[in-house]
Amino acid sequence: MTPSVANFVLIHFPLEKGKTSAEADAFLTKRGLVLRALNNYGLPHALRMTIGTEEANRLVVDGLRDFMAAK
Numbered sequence: 025m026t027p028s029v030a031n032f033v034l035i036h037f038p039l040e041k042g043k044t045s046a047e048a049d050a051f052l053t054k055r056g057l058v059l060r061a062l063n064n065y066g067l068p069h070a071l072r073m074t075i076g077t078e079e080a081n082r083l084v085v086d087g088l089r090d091f092m093a094a095k
Contacts, residue, residue, distance in 0.1 A: 033073045035059075035088070043092065045071050051091045057084050 037045040049061055049071055060072040073084055 031075050033075065034062075034067070034070050035073060036070045039069065042095070045069050048088065048091050051094075052084070052087050055083075055087050057087050059084070 035045075035048075037043060037048055045061065045068065049059060052059055060074075062068070062070045062072055073081075075081065
């Protein structure tokens with residue numbers, strides 16, 4: 025592992041249907057939350073979340089919680 029400092033968080037998703045990064049991206053986008061898909065960077069199972077305000081970060085965390093809890 026290489027220590028680093030960045031203004032984003034890399035979020036990995038399972039391959040399980042209904043829980044993939046593409047499905048999470050679509051779910052969050054419907055809520056007006058835009059994360060970056062990383063297919064072009066060789067990370068097709070991850071999304072990149074830029075660190076924002078505390079309020080914005082909480083909205084994304086809440087959205088991710090709802091997405092992962094959905095059936």
